[in-house]
Amino acid sequence: MMLRSLGPASWRSGGLIAGLLAAALAAPWLVNDYLLTVLIIILYFAYAGQAWNIMTGFAGQLSLGHAVYVGLGAYVAAALFTRFGIAPWIALLAVIPVAMACGAIIGFLAFRFGVTGVYFAILTIAFAEFARVGFDHWDLVNASSGLFLPVKQYAHNDLWLLRGDPTMFYYVILAATVLAFALCFALRRSRVGYFWLAIREDEQAARAAGVATFRYKMYAVMASAAVTSFAGVFYAFFYNNLFPEQVFGISRSIEIILGPVIGGIGTLFGPILGAFVLTGLAEALNAGLAAFGLDLPGAKQLLYGFCLLIVVVALPEGVWPPLARRLGVTGVGK
């Protein structure tokens, strides 16, 4: 059934994925350390954007507070590591349930009491803010003075404890991004995925078609929270320091959603492409301004905002859908 339905568009997109993956695997040999760090940041946003897309792009529930899941993932894993020496992979056994529980609470409050649309989005922001203020005063995790992971010179890369050089972190986040893509690909084509799309398109019509909307919206929030929480674990071990102001801040949530918004909400390639476009744009502006010797404060932010404006106005569906049509892979990355 699957094989029979593979048309030329599927083969083309299969080729596209294989080519990108080969380039991604070879990247550490092709680029310098600085560019490798940029690639790590791009993949981090691609991963987190993909996770956010499950809830908002597939199920249509706008979250503007995804920093809460990043922050919880980061803090739980970092605290378990610094206090008990627990490896981050083991910590996921705590991280994922904590993030899912947080998602379940937000979802239950919203969906049980009919909080929808922008009000739902505000509720998600509120939870991220609760977490920010709460962690800012929680002495167990050093409150506002921040939680630090020990940084030592390592003789070799320790994948189990996530201690090592950028190349190791690059491959970890690359693997995570590929897995998240595969997960979203499978979800999008599953029974649950179809029900999510139905809810996104018209919730009342979905209910009339027998979709248990409460349950499937809960699944969407919890799945998205679970996937996002690993982004937090990665963040903690890559940056080695955590401040509530930073990890739970609203700007962190906005950063996560910009990728899929620019790339194409609800598409599979959108979050990845969007992360490349955004981070690439920021880096290009840095380089461009430096080359022209411009050192005006705020010039970069202004230009960055202007470029985003152009993208949003010119490509309201995001960058991916028109690009997909151009490449002849329509319908596959959707």
Next chain:
Amino acid sequence: MTALLSLSAVSKRFRGLVAVDRVSFAVPRGIIFAVIGPNGAGKTTLFNMIAGAMPPDDGSITFDGEAIDRLPADEVCRRGIARTFQIVRPFPALSVEDNVTIGALLHRRDVGAARQRAQALLRRLDLFDLRERPASTLTLPDRKRLEVARALATEPQLLLLDEVMAGLRPTETDRMVAILQALNLQSGLTVLLIEHVMRAVMALASRVLVLDHGTAVAEGAPQEIVRNPAVVQSYLGAEAP
């Protein structure tokens, strides 16, 4: 034979307005039953209560021997009542086939099997050639048939059709009438329809209920109904002989 659906003194008020006032009727299994009445008579409100979109203020609704008047819409659908909307509501960005597949997934876990079921229904409703188009690009008659296909995909025992003929040309109406008759005859599907197009009501329904200002003013076979003075007065127009 016991009724598949029965309403007993069902009422609904919106603020001061009584939209549906103590309406009772029973739909036997396997028939096509029409509800007619002028605009604002309470027909769609009645449908919304049966389908679980809103609970009645008073009275009870029984389906297949069980009370359903406090169940949410999705549960009512799982029990075997599917509906269309008067103002069509397909999933606009999804393809025609995906729209129907979602309905077929209600009682199927396998997406491939649901897709096959969806394709069979699309053939039946003359939509197969449009299956890859986004639903938002369809014409109104096509979207109306798409709603029927999506509702049928949930494998209902009772199909609620809210003015599916409105806006259709006579030939399209005849086609829809033929499809519904075939479904009713071949699979014993019970149909409850709200309809303004009398041509369709006369062709399809074996029983008709007339609503006016929220109350049931007459019920009977279509030929009796069109001769009923109260119906002529309230619905068909006072100038009729």
